Amino acid sequence: MELDEDGHPKRTGTWLSASAHAITVVIGSGVLTLAWTTAQLGWIAGLAALLIFGLITWFTSALLAECNKSPDPITGRRNYCYMDAVKANLGGVRVKACGLAQYGALVTATIGYTITAGISMTVVDKTNCLRKHGHDVGCDRSNNPFMIIFGSIQLILSQIPNFHKLSFLSNVAAIMSFSYSFIVIGLSMAKIADVGNHAQTSLGGVRVDIDVSSEEKVWNVLLSLGNIAFAYGFSSVLVEIQASQIYEHFQFNIVGLCLSFGFVRISQDN
Known part of the structure; x- marks a missing residue:
């Protein structure tokens, strides 16, 4: 096995593989919630939150890139x-404290993905049932079997040796990430084009006592901020991405990627 000067396996990553990783994280499944998030916060608070979290991610990424x-x-x-x-x-x-924070974030994110995947597959199964048998037939489904299936698949895939070296997965994931974005755009356009539905946008988000109650408004705002924070997960894997690059000074490019993808995310939300 060919080794680098520090005794580790030789780095083979390029700016293309780094871009694929970054796209997967920044424009990943988190983009699916941004349309609903902006509807809750409104154009002003929604765009402001996107900019603020984008700047926070850029700042932390710049610090990590220097490391x-x-x-x-x-x-x-x-x-x-x-x-x-x-x-x-x-x-x-502080090493232990940061380690607990990092692995805690990874565990909670994994749990979130598992639950979300289970709910999504349940909705698809229920929709197929309703189309096949009609609304008069009970098509209620439990999320648990799908969550178990998804978790089992992840457990099996995690046992593949050198899984991180399967570079084609990054390209597939990047394509899927853009697919998420096009799905959101398509659903939004279909909602607006629906003649029977009077879709409206608002500067202040959903209206209290008209669309939702005050308690629901507060909960939805907090949930929306959490969705935006979850969507900006780039810095958690930046060090690993950068360490795989064959270029010594790739940190300047990686920070640029982070900043540019932040603007891409904002443009998608519009």
């Missing part, structure tokens, strides 16, 4: 994961 090598960004030791960067720059008990 590619430590202690010197040119001659230092390369960090291959987030915990390596924390250990090299902070050390002490």
Whole structure:
């Protein structure tokens, strides 16, 4: 096996593979919730929240990009994961604290994906049942079997050795990410074009005591902010993406990718 100067397997990543990873994370399934999110917050608060979370992601990504090598960004030791960067720059008990935060975020995100996948598959199954048998037939479904199926598939796939080296998966995932975006655009256009439905946009979002109650408004606003924060998950995997690149100074490009994809996300939401 060919090794790098630091004894690790030789890096083979390019800007294309990095772009595929970044697109998958930034324009991934999180984009599916942004149409509903903006409807709850309105154009002003919705766009402001997107910009704020985008700037936060850009700032944290810029900091992580500078941690590619430590202690010197040119001659230092390369960090291959987030915990390596924390250990090299902070050390002490802060390594454990950041590790708990990172793995806690990964676990909760995985749980969220599993639940969302189960709900989505249940809706598809229920829709097919209603179209086949009509609304008079009970087509209620439980989410649990689909969540178990999805989780089992993930468990099996996670056992594949060198799974991270299957570069074609990044390209497939990037295509799927753009597919999510086109799905959202298509559904939004269909909603607006529906003659019997008077779809409206609002600067302030859904109206209290007209569309929803005050309690529902507060809950939906908090949920919308959580959806936007969840959609900007790029920085959590940036160190790993950067460590796979064959270019020494790729951090400048990776930050540019993050910033550009932030504007792409905002344009998609419009």
